Amino acid sequence: MARLFADHDGNARFFVTPKDSSETTRLTVHCEAPGGVTDQTVELRASKTSNSEYPPPPALPSPVGQVRRALSRDEAANMSDEELIKGGYPLPPDERLSPNEYEIWLRDVTSQRVAVNPGLLVNRFTRHDYGNTRNGPATSNNWSGVELRGSSGPFAWVSAWWTVPTVTGESKTQTNSSTWVGIDGDGTTDLAQAGTEQDAFDTGSATVTTYRAWTELLPNQPTESVLTGVSINPGDQVFTEVWIGPAGGSPSLTSAFFMVVCLENLTSSAGACFNYTPVGSTIIGGSEAEWIMERPGQCDSNGNNCTLSDLANFGNVPVFTTNVLARRSNSGRHQGYVGCCGTGSFLINMTSDGTATGTTLDTTNTTGGTINFQWSAFH
Structure with missing residues (x-):
């Protein structure tokens, strides 16, 4: 059974591919x-x-919300974090470390966009859970991707740009996949994350696929919250950043009052910046930054008894298609940035049981800062 979520007007979007x-x-x-x-x-x-x-x-339908004015390139290059946040613009990547991602950010903030009401809806049926990475080589039973840790942290901000992959499924079965960026969660009790979900359900005569945007903050937000105001389609280009800090201030673990999410659909010219989730009792340590493809957990209507889903087939795709970045806590403008795929980072491959001898579900490689995923099996 495919699960859909309607927007503010009650419209639910799904895609059907008949076999005949x-x-x-x-x-x-x-x-x-x-x-x-x-x-x-x-x-x-x-x-x-x-x-x-x-x-x-x-x-x-065109996105509905408050129109955010387009900045000039000079304005974008010289505004402080606080000025950007006040205007509803995402924070910039570092131009020197990742000129491609910086140009994508410039394309975003120098274009007129619609800031939509995110319309958060708690979905107790889906959980994007902690990782449990094993070394030598690094494997996990629910994560694949790149994890950055070590002396280059602690991290308070992480960003990425990606193209939403098109998925297919297996016969008469529900399959799921999630693409996200986040902070912590591997061997820790905290995890701040946001991304897109790509699911497929095979009816026997057709494949039904659904796509959505979501956020989650573990442990005090144990299942996903769907951003019903942001429509997601296969092939859309999405820019997402997740950070920890005060409302209206720069990323900071010492002022860790909120998880802040900015998720912009560059294809539809709509996005939600900034969505503030109180951290509550969650303590974000910032020991890791991640860029992940996941098979999420599927739960009962109370968010309990979760089991890992079968992994939707996304093929062989370059998902994070530029040198994506993390940023250290309390860093000044143009400071504290670290690339995803250098010193302190390692690749994670997904297997059925998290061991190197388990059935391979998804493997990861990087080429020039591009993170590629190769789907191998459903379960």
């Missing part, structure tokens, strides 16, 4: 809302070309 375009695909949509529960049957037929019988789909 000549047949009608029938789906039952089970709708839950405060006013009650209803079931709707949907019949779908596919065509490679549009005509009177197969009209083109309606245009996607």
